[in-house]
Amino acid sequence: MTRFVPATIDELREAIAAALAAEEPVEIVAGGSKCGLGRPLQTPHTLDLSRLSGVREYQPSELVLTAGAATPLAEIDRLLAENGQMLAFEPPDWGALLGAGGARPTLGGVITCNLAGPRRVKAGAARDHFLGFRGVSGRGEVFKAGGKVVKNVTGYDLCKLLAGSYGTLAALEEVTVKVLPRPETVSTVMLGGIAPDAAVRLMAAALGSPLEVSGAAYLPKGYGPNVSPRGVVLRVEGPAPSVAFRREALRDHFAAAVSSIFDDDESAALWCALGEAAPVSQPAGRAVWRVSVAPSRGAEVAEAVAGALDADWFLDWGGGLVWLAIAEHGDAGATQIRAAIKGADGRGTGHASLIRGSVGLRRAVPVFEPQPAALAALSRRVKDGFDPRHILNPGRMVEGV
């Protein structure tokens, strides 16, 4: 058992070359906050990237930041905040959710897991802000892709491929991301006492309005300020006069249902908690699923599962993201959830990921949505092109990938 702790790109290449020569896989770690994500690994070696840290280039007016892949998110957030900017995809921490409190999420970590918070509906996910990188493939070769500017179509967009690859294709050494202005003000309008199907329609109306809603979630009973029955929260952000106008427009439009309005810090705390899946994170022993479906089907999928099993749930992304907490019996709901995604006519699209589960559960059920044979074969060929001997996080996503 070796723990490689490279401090430079050359040392990273040498570490991977050594693992490749021995044909002994490595598990890639940095801050340690996402170790419980994905299928459990048992590798002979650990590749610890935490020394590949620090912001390397940042000019706020270029809207671009380049940093070592293992730079803590907290350090990046602090620097961006000093300049009135942010990572617009609202990367969550998930430390409390995954029981990794105290671990430090890194920029490379949120990118390789392609995470995003509630602003996903408006601003996109990590993939949409990932502009370029340098790293080492499972072939032990240094390579780069993308660039350090916000608009670039030169060559294949390998950034998209690496985002969400869970370290199975390459170990990132340096990443470049797009950064955006932090909104001056935030306001949240809460609508109480809404049934699930009505909530989905209401969120669609809000997101389909010109009011630039940047968050639309449906909270569980008893969660959030002043909510007793289930309620919808809608967020608007931007310059103060614009937020005031849009908040009032939402209030007028949904007049009968508006139960409260809260601004700034209170608002920020709510959306941060939703990104952390706080409404379903307790009790700690339950399995937590994250399900992406067409927004109009969010309530239907959640209710189909909750009708068959004891499940806590809430919706984010206007209904497009279903968070479910289910007891760890049997497959912890995998079969019901995946059947619900397909729907009665079998044509529904989407995918379910097991975000939290015991090692045994994550070994027993597919953590990521199983793919049709042709697609699974293509994914394996992609893996082989980057990591032919399967030494980087092998099996983290799917057996053989």
Place this chain on the structure above:
Amino acid sequence: MHMPEPDAAVIARRAEIATALRRIVPGDGVIVSAPERRAYESDGLTAYRQPPLVVVLPETVAQVSAVLRYCKAEGIKVVPRGAGTSLSGGALPLADGILLGMGKFNRILEIDYANRCVTVQPGVTNLGVTHAVEAAGFYYAPDPSSQIACTIGGNIAENSGGVHCLKYGLTTNNVLGLEMVLIDGEVIRLGGKHLDADCYDLIGVVTGSEGLLGVVTEVTLRILKKPSTARALLVGFPSVEDAGNCVAAIIAAGIIPGGMEMMDRPAIHAAEAFVHAGYPLDAEALLIVELDGPEAEVDHLIARVEGLARDNRAASLRISRNDDERLSFWAGRKAAFPAVGRISPDYYCMDGTIPRGRLAEVLVRIGELSRQHGLRVANVFHAGDGNLHPLILYDANKPGEIERAEAFGADILKLCVAVGGVLTGEHGVGVEKRDLMPAMFDEADLAQQQRLKCAFDPDGLLNPGKVFPTLHRCAELGRLHVHHGQVPHPDLPRF
């Protein structure tokens, strides 16, 4: 510019191949006669021409699948084509390759307002998507200047942009789902109406892959509600530096305009002579800044941008009072290419991206290169995202000018890379910038990209000769160089 050596044996089989294709696509969907094939000999990059071996225009996914399966079995190359508006030669045919035209896939399949998405066939035009949903107040955000003609399939291939991409993203940020056919005829579906990938983000790599990975047969796109208000400022500056400083100040103030375009003096003069938009002819640089959103926000931001423009030595400043006036501000910019076409027999449109802070220095250097190559240049610039479009003026009828224009263009793109930018911001590599790829990527970078290609198309039959300056066999690219059991650096720190 060299294309892969045509295979004379394949060319000799033209009639037999056409017969085989007619069995797959009956009726008039297979084109063999020389004059008809010539209609497809080039795309938007007209300097390069090559009639294809045969043209096939399938109408169903099953036909696309059968054509590709046939090509794979027979080892015949395929060049996919949408409307043929590529400015980088992405759809340039091959003498020994089938041209697969997707123009008959022109139906809008589903409009789903509840999920804010539209499912279309790839031959639908970019503007056709917006037209289909505008009655309900929606639109499709990416708006390349060829949007009236270019197709969604082509937009996927090139990851097309437009003037609104700083705020609303490129094509890649607006695609939810794809159906595509692989070279072996297999039909796969990626995504749908939901967000993010379940395994590797193959939509993300197919978008912008320039027709080298597969043939897209169906696309689900995100649509947005049209902003309720849009207003624009038209600002003249005494120098490019001042205009550049103003752009930086706007971004630094936390403002992301819907569009922010800059033109230099030659571009201003060409545009004004063409459309009489009322552009200030004494300005060295002209900035159009458009703010969109709720009226309260737009009014607030217009005032802030006006202040920043004045702080940065604006010499003239107009604010649109109504939509007609806003559109008149844009008229000159939108007509910049044809306007330049009026003052020169030919022009060559370049497409690099630079860090915005280097703009003034880059324009000075382009001016020097202009004198050195003896050709005039006009610059238009997507100032928000750093995407520079120098238009090189030349006359193709004068011996040597086209070669000089190409050499000048190559120098500009190398300059973009040298200052920390990239070869192409939205037009793609195609054949045009293929041989410049080594200026930005080393061999290992290009080899890794080609290994992705091998996962999709191991025989290299899809659009060969584009993007990559050298073609390697997949077997060669896959070879590993490992010294078994030998750790290369035993002195590496281990803990």
